[in-house]
Amino acid sequence: MENPIVKLQQKISELTETQRRVADYIIKHPLDVAFLTVDQLAAIVGTSTTTIMRLTFSVGYSGYTEFQKGLQENLRHQAAPQTRLEANIKGISGNNLWSRYAESQINSIQDTINMTSPESLEQAMDMITSAKRIICTSVRSGLPIAQYLTHGLNRLFGNAQLVVADVSDWADSVVNMNSNDLLIAISFPRYARRIIDFAKIAKDNGVQVVSITDSYSSPLVKYSDLILLCNSSSIAFHNSAVSSMFIADYLISALAINSPEKTKERLDKVNSILTGMNYHHLN
Structure with missing residues (x-):
């Protein structure tokens, strides 16, 4: 049986705002939902049972019962x-x-x-390897992720650029971006207005947009071709970067492993230059 979580993720752009809120809860709490009645789920999410039934119809199930059986089967495999x-x-x-x-x-x-499904990560890697130019953008808590991702992708492919959305004058460059380019936008609550503006204008120009964010209720979803979800919660007041860094590091590692013909020659040249410069401290 097909994974119902993956089916939800594939249909997310077609869902209403209320249905996306339900989908968010299901994706984040699959073990709970697998054993909740439709009335209980509706009460928790704050919506109607009709909305939930329509959601299950829209992803190809005959109703909530069949959807729930698929969820239970998937959890057994995990x-x-x-x-x-x-x-x-x-x-x-x-x-x-x-x-x-x-x-x-x-x-x-x-x-x-x-x-975040393996299929979504594979799609992200395909988009990265086919892009002529890659722009990574974020602010505040997401900025270390954008910096790390830019460094890793630039080391592999040489075509990545960091844009700090709330201080860079990105308006001059975005007008020249097109369907050959890729924007990777990273944002968590409170979502930065300038990142959303950047994603919207890039999307209007035909640029492909991948967003790393915390939920399908994120305002970035509306302007994204692909969403990579991560849990940004922490035990304190801030958005934690650990899970988003986990995704960024996986992408860099998987791209290096899966695209040796595109990356080895460049990595060898960069390492040769750094070694020749005595760039690294040697004991």
């Missing part, structure tokens, strides 16, 4: 990895802040794995 994760967590003492932080981040990464 039982082994979840058990391994739970075993790791049980080895962590809950008596101090460091342990609670570690447990929180392990859970966030597992949530991110559940929310």
Whole structure:
């Protein structure tokens, strides 16, 4: 049976705002939804049972019951990895802040794995490798991710550029962007207006847009060709960068492994230059 989470993700751009809110909850809490009645789910999300039924129809199911069976079947297939994760967590003492932080981040990464499908990551890599130019943009808590991704992609392909959306004058460059270019926008609550403006204008110019964000309720969704979801919650006041960095590092690693013919020659040349400059400190 096809994964209902993947089917939701594939149809997300066609859903209404209310249906996207329901889809967000299902994607983030699949284990809970697998055993909730439609009335219980409606009460939790704050919508009607009719909205949920229409959502399940729109992704190809005969109703909520069939959708839920698909969800239960998918969770059974994931039982082994979840058990391994739970075993790791049980080895962590809950008596101090460091342990609670570690447990929180392990859970966030597992949530991110559940929310972002391998198919979405493959599509992102295809878009990156086929792009003539790659622009990574973010502000505040998302900026380290954009910087890291820009560095990694530029090292691999030599065509990545960082734009800090709230300080860079990107309006002059976006008018020259077209369908051969790719914008990777990274934003978490509170979503930055300038990133949303950048994504909208880029999309209007035919640019492909990949967004790394926390939910399908993000304002970036409207202007994105592909969404990579991650859990940005933390044990304090801020958006955590750990799960989004997990996605960024995976993309860089997977691209290097899967595209050796495109990356090896460039990496060898860069390493040769850095070695010749005595760039790195040697003991």
